[in-house]
C-alpha cells in the first residue's frame with residue numbers, strides 16, 4: 001500500500017486519535033462539495049470534502065437528496081401494494097427488495113412458496129446481480145477515465161435486460177416476485193436465448209479483462225487505494241465484496257442459505273487485500289460466478305409447475321402479529337428486510353437493511369481521508385453504494 | 393509495471409469498426425410479448441367495478457363516466473382512467489381485474505408535448521395499441537383472491553326425501569370467513585338488490601367476525617334476514633364481479649350465517665326495541681307477508697302505531713303458506729317476525745279486509761294504509777278436465793300442508809309448470825308420496841325446454857335427486873278421465889315459448905304427443921291477485937295502469953294519498969322486492985303524514 005503521508009510533513013497536525021486537525025483560520029484548507037450531482041457519486045448524495053492541496057483531510061457525507069420514505073409509505077400500504085413500491089429502493093438491482101419483502105411476508109403469513117417459484121426467484125436474483133455488476137463496472141472504470149469498458153458491459157447488460165423483459169414484461173423494474181411466488185416461469189425458447197446472452201457476457205468480460213485489469217493506468221491508480229483492513233470489516237459493518245476482498249469470506253448465499261443456493265455448486269470468492277483494484281477484480285470474478293450459477297440454475301430448473309401459492313384476497317389480507325428478518329446476498333453484501341406485523345392489513349414497520357448505509361457513510365468518511373481528490377470518485381464507486389437504499 | 397499492462401488497453405481498438413452496439417433502434421424495436429406497456433381495456437367486458445382503482449397504490453386510476461356507456465345491472469357505467477404521470481406499470485390492476493377486461497399492450501413509446509394526453513381512459517379513446525395482441529395479460533393460475541366458492545353442505549337426498557328437514561346446512565364460522573374473504577367490495581351488487589342492502593358492508597363485518605355490526609347492517613334495509621338468508625332469489629349474486637373468473641360470492645348464505653349466529657334474545661340489545669320517537673299517528677297494514685311485515689317494522693321504527701290485518705291465522709304470507717319448510721323452517725321465520733312484533737307492532741289475524749272489515753273502515757280509523765296482499769289465486773290451464781276434483785292448484789296444497797290439513801296424495805301425480813312454485817309443490821308431494829307409498833311417481837312437465845326453465849338450476853338438480861321426473865317442452869293438451877277418474881295428462885310437443893319479440897307466444901307441434909299417467913294433476917302455472925276490497929269501493933278514484941294494476945309512485949303511493957301498495961300486487965315477484973316496497977312505503981307514509 002502506497003504511503004500517502006510520506007510527502008506531507010507539517011500539515012496537518014494530528015489529534016492523538018490520528019485524525020487530522022483542521023483549523024480553518026490557518027488558510028491552509030479549502031472545502032469542496034462533491035455531489036449531489038456528480039457522476040462519481042453513485043446516485044444523489046454528496047461529500048463535503050476538506051482539502052489541503054489535492055489531498056482529502058476530512059470527509060463528511062450528506063444524504064437526503066432523494067428521500068422518499070419508503071418504509072413509512074409501506075406502513076400506509078396494504079401488503080400487496082408494498083410489492084410495486086420496494087423495487088425503487090435499489091434501482092439497479094430491485095429484485096432483492098422484492099424477494100426480501102415477499103419472503104418476510106410469506107414467513108409471517110405461513111405461506112409456502114412452490115418449488116418452481118423458488119428456482120425462478122433464484123434465477124432472477126442471479127440475473128439481477130449480473131446486470132447490476134455489469135453496470136457498476138462501467139462506472140468504476142469510467143471513474144478512472146476508461147470509458148470504453150463501460151460501453152461494452154452496458155451493452156451486454158442490455159441483452160440481459162432483454163431476458164428480464166421476456167420473463168417479466170419489465171426491463172428495470174421487473175416486479176416479478178410478488179408475495180406468494182413469481183408471476184410466471186420462463187417463455188418458450190428462453191434457455192437458448194439466455195445461453196447466447198451469457199456467451200456475450202463472457203466475451204465482453206474477456207475484453208474488459210485485458211483493457212481494464214491489464215492496464216497500467218488503472219493499476220497505478222487503484223492498487224493501494226481505499227484499503228480496508230480485515231479488522232475494519234466487522235467494526236464498520238462491512239459485507240459483500242468489500243469484505244470478501246479483505247479475505248473475510250462473508251456471503252449470505254453460503255452463510256444463511258436461502259432459495260435454491262444449497263443446490264448450487266459454488267465457492268465464496270475472496271481476495272487478499274481490499275483495495276480498489278482487488279475489489280474490482282473480485283467483482284469481475286463474481287460476474288463470471290453469476291454466469292456459472294445461471295447456467296446451473298437453467299439446467300436444474302423445472303420448465304413447468306405451480307409458481308404461485310394460493311393467497312387470501314390481497315385487498316384485505318391481514319397477517320398475524322409477528323416479526324422476522326430475512327436476508328439475501330445482493331451485489332454489495334447483506335440485504336435484509338426486517339418486517340413487523342400486528343395482525344392488521346398493513347405492515348406495522350418494515351426496516352430495510354441495505355449495505356449502502358454502512359459502506360457509503362461511515363466507511364466512506366473513513367477511507368476518503370488522505371486520498372487524492374481525483375481518486376474520490378473511483379473510491380466511492382469501488383464501495384458500490386446506492387443512496388436510495390440509505391434513505392429508505 | 394509489465395509491458396502487457398501498457399499494451400493491453402489498445403485492444404479496445406479492435407472494436408473500432410464494430411457497429412455502435414449501445415445504440416438500439418427504439419422506433420423499430422418491438423417490446424417483448426409480455427411487455428407491460430400502455431393499458432388496453434375491453435369496454436364491453438369491463439363492468440366498472442373499480443377493483444383496479446382499489447389496488448393501485450399510486451392512485452393512478454380514477455373511475456369516470458364514459459360517453460356511450462350507461463349504468464345498468466351489473467355495470468356501474470364507470471371506466472378506469474389512468475394517469476400515466478402516476479402509473480408505475482406494476483400491472484397489479486391487470487392481475488386483479490375481476491372480468492379480465494384490463495390488459496396491457498406491449499407499446500411503450502408515445503411522445504407528446506401536451507402532458508394532459510397521458511391521462512386517458514384505455515379502450516375508450518381509440519389508441520393505436522388498443523387491438524395489440526401482444527402485451528401483459530394476467531398469468532394463468534395466478535390469482536390475487538380465491539375465485540372458487542366455499543361449497544355449501546346439504547343434507548343428502550336419502551336423508552331428506554321423506555321429511556321436511558332443512559336441506560341447506562349453513563356455513564360454519566371458518567367457512568363463512570373464507571367465503572367473506574373473497575369479496576372485493578366493489579358494491580356492484582348493491583344496485584341490483586331490490587332492497588339495496590349494504591352487502592359489502594355486512595360481508596366485511598363477517599370477515600371481521602363482528603356479528604353485531606353485521607346484524608345492524610342487515611336491519612338497515614331488511615327486517616327478515618333469516619328468511620332472505622335462505623330463500624332470497626339472490627339477484628345480487630347474478631351480478632357479483634367474482635363470477636367472471638370463478639363463482640359469485642355466496643351472498644345469500646353469508647346473510648343467513650349472520651342471522652344464524654345471533655340468538656333472538658340478543659336482537660333487542662343489539663338493535664334496540666324502541667322507535668326513535670313515538671308518534672300518535674296510526675297506520676294499518678293489510679297482509680302479513682314480507683311486504684306488510686317490512687312496512688310494519690320500519691313504520692314502528694319511525695314511531696307509528698301499526699296494526700297488521702291478516703286473513704290467515706299466522707303471519708308470513710307466502711313465506712309461511714307457500715315456501716315449503718325444507719327450504720325455510722317455520723322457527724326461523726318466527727324468529728324474524730318475533731323481533732318485529734317485539735317492537736309493538738299489533739297483528740290482527742283471521743281478518744280478511746273486504747269481508748271482516750272494510751277498507752273504508754281502515755281509512756276512517758287510521759291515518760294511512762299499506763296493502764301488500766299478494767297473489768293467492770292459482771291460475772288454471774283450463775284444459776279439458778281441469779275442473780276435475782283431483783286437479784289442484786299448487787298454492788292451495790302448499791297452504792294446506794302448512795296448516796296441517798289432510799291433503800290428497802295420489803300414487804301417480806303430474807305437476808304442470810316449470811317455475812319454482814312447480815318445483816316446490818313437486819318436491820313437497822314427492823316427500824308425501826314417499827311417506828305414504830315408499831316411492832315417488834311424480835312427473836313435472838313444463839312448456840319450456842330445460843335450458844330456459846324459469847326454475848333455479850339447483851331446484852332442478854335437487855328435484856331429480858329426490859326422484860322427480862322432469863319432462864320439459866310439453867304443452868298440456870287435456871286431462872284424460874275415465875269413469876270419473878283421472879287417468880293422466882295428454883301433452884303435445886312445445887317447440888318454442890317466446891316469439892321473436894320475446895313475448896309469451898308458445899308454438900306447438902300437434903303431431904308429436906305424449907301421455908303421462910296420473911291419478912292427480914297439479915297446476916302450477918302462476919297466480920293472480922284478488923284486490924276487489926280496494927278496487928270495488930274506490931273504483932272511480934283509484935287510477936290504474938294499462939295492465940290493470942293499481943298505479944303507484946316510487947313510494948307505493950296510489951292516487952288515494954292515504955293508500956300505499958307494495959309487494960306482489962304491484963309487480964313484485966319475490967320476497968326481497970316486497971321487503972323493499974314495504975321499506976319505501978314506510979318512508980312514503982312518513983313523508984305523507986308529516987306534511
Ligand SMILES: Cc1cc2nc3c(=O)[nH]c(=O)nc-3n(C[C@H](O)[C@H](O)[C@H](O)COP(=O)(O)OP(=O)(O)OC[C@H]3O[C@@H](n4cnc5c(N)ncnc54)[C@H](O)[C@@H]3O)c2cc1C
Pocket residue numbers: 623624625678679680681682683684701702703704707708709710711714715716743744745746764765766767768787790812813816925958959960961964965966967968970
Ligand atoms: C310456492 C312459492 C314459493 C316461493 N318461493 C320464493 C322464494 O324462494 N324466494 C322468494 O324471494 N320469493 C318466493 N316466492 C314469492 C314470494 O313469496 C312473494 O313474492 C312474496 O311473499 C310477496 O310478498 P307480499 O307481501 O307481496 O305478499 P304475500 O307474501 O303473498 O302476503 C300477502 C298476505 O296478505 C294476506 N292477505 C291477502 N289478502 C288479504 C285481505 N284481503 N285481507 C287480509 N289479508 C290478506 C295473505 O293471507 C298473505 O298473508 C314464492 C312464492 C310461492 C307461491
Ligand code: SF4
Pocket residue numbers: 447448449450451452453474478479480481482483484485486
Ligand atoms: S399498472 Fe400499477 S400503477 Fe399503473 S394503474 Fe395499474 S395498478 Fe396503478
Ligand code: SF4
Pocket residue numbers: 433437438439440441442443444445471472488489490491492493494
Ligand atoms: S377491475 Fe376490470 S372490470 Fe373492474 S373496473 Fe377495473 S378494468 Fe373494469
